[in-house]
Amino acid sequence: MPSNWINHSISSTPEIKTSEDIANVAHWRIDEFYFLIHVELLYGSRRSRGSLPAEIEERLRGCAPQDVSGILQKALIAGSVMDSGWLDDYNDIAEAISVITQGYPKEYLAQRRALNDAAAGREMSNHPRNKKVHTGSASKSSSKAPTKSFPFLSLPDEVRNHIYRLTLTPEPLIISDWAIGSLPSTMLRRTEYDVSIASTGDTRRTSYIVLSPQRHRLGTELNLLLANKQVHREASKILYGREFQFRGTADSTLAFLHDHFRKLKMMSRISMRFTTGETIPFMGCAAVSSSSTTPPSTPKTSLLAWKKIFNILVRAASGLHDFELMVDRKFWDQAPWCEGPAAVFNDTALCQPRSLSKHSGNTENFLQHVAKLSGINFRLSIAGAGEDQAKRHFQRELEKYICEKMYKRPYMAVENISCTCRKRLLTEACAWDGQKRRRSG
Known part of the structure; x- marks a missing residue:
């Protein structure tokens, strides 16, 4: 099975990784990593640079934990949010979670690079190295025919x-x-x-x-x-x-x-x-x-x-x-x-x-x-x-x-x-x- 996990915190990950640095783990560990970031970003106490912009917070509340990075990336590319101090909070939270979970998903490296490129003002759709990032679950769902959602909130109380x-x-x-x-x-x-x-x-x-x-x-x-x-x-x-x-x-x-x-x-x-x-x-x-x-x-x-x-x-x-x-x-x-x-x-x-x-x-x-x-x-x-x-x-x-x-x-x-x-x-x-x-x- 291909490796999907890096056995280091984000900051301590070596540039050149060997078989000792990577491993294959159960999918629940990957899901746990993204879930903890999602919860901490929305409700946690680690944010020190102010609250999330209302536009981003609303999108994050209704998204899957694995889609958080894609939503932040789109907000940076669109330029609709001027203050990006929350991005530093996101990176700090991810670093702390990687310490707690004793590693992080290998795919997160590509997501982190994509966010850094977007924050630097690059047009990610023309960036060859990161085209893969746009094929995540958020963009995949948009390429399919729209599905009719169930009107849960229309049900009686x-x-x-x-x-x-x-x-x-x-x-x-x-x-x-x-x-x-x-x-x-x-x-x-x-x-x-x-x-x-x-x-x-x-x-x-x-x-x-x-x-x-x-x-x-x-x-x-x-x-x-x-x-x-x-x-x-x-x-x-x-x-x-x-x-x-x-x-x-x-x-x-x-x-x-x-x-x-x-x-x-x-x-x-x-x-x-x-x-x-x-x-x-x-x-x-x-x-x-x-x-x-x-x-x-x-x-x-x-x-x-x-x-x-x-x-x-x-x-x-x-x-x-x-x-x-x-x-x-x-x-x-x-x-x-x-x-x-x-x-x-x-x-x-x-x-x-x-x-x-x-x-x-x-x-x-x-x-x-x-x-x-x-x-x-x-x-x-x-x-x-x-x-x-x-x-x-x-x-x-x-x-x-x-x-x-x-x-x-x-x-x-x-x-x-x-x-x-x-x-x-x-x-x-x-x-x-x-x-x-x-x-x-």
Whole structure:
């Protein structure tokens, strides 16, 4: 089979290539390369030279990932777009992707030369070396007889929504952590954070992972969101209208919320886990067998990150109406639950070292942060409550007590809140310091 892949990043590719520099790979790797460039160019954080021209952005939203280069080339040749700073962004993105995917398609070399020639003002149709580039999928389709497209957007709203639901399955989405040392090659635009390794005392950087209950990562079905603006808007309501189950560290939850600021208003159902155990090692979802349906327990939840999570939800989750709090069974050993729900709720050092509140300035426990939510249906689940009648009764009473606190809270959610920072590290992002968040529109 002919070689179709270059085993180098774009910038490190040698002028003269040997058999060690090129290989034959499965077509999905080539498709992945172009798909990542397409998504990053439209929605990514790597663009530093301004937004895409509206004319180009509209064409890119409706094109196949492999046709991106051809569309940019035609825009350069036509001269309809004066500012071409976006071309530098495109080249930078392609370089970054080639590093992540550990290589790039051999055909991309010809596309890159064609773009450089077009940017230099050459007439590509008369350039012998690059005539091949014009025979790509975009121009091939134009030489064929035009085909009649299906009027999808003319269908009734309920039919389109039913199609969205069939494509984007209604199962809950599980957000947890990648295991240490197993960051995926496709991880783009995800805020990263550090977690502690109890066995060594070190910290390692990782990020969150999004899974379905069958432990499948979301993939090609999300291409639906790239069709056009209307489909993206309508399908997003279906996608973000399902339940989101946060089962990882508090940092993974906060990083996810930061990366999806603009979609928080669409999130209606959230389930979140609080871990009180001190000695649980960090594993991450990638370390779990594929046969498992439950993400592993996480180390003790960071109260600081927990506080920041609810600062965001109170302000930005305007569509939230169901919230479930899950607490591990270590709660029964640390909380003064025999004294009643009021004593537990008002304990400022609940499930924390007694000295923490004095030295850190924290005067609110994790339940009090949850109680800041207003206008929602609240459900509390404490592991081990079903094993004892007294514990089961306490769980119901504590849930009722928190609901009463929620009813008295003012509703503060605002729809148009977004992120303005371009940081990739959580402790540097606006979700952490709260200084760069603004209203959009």
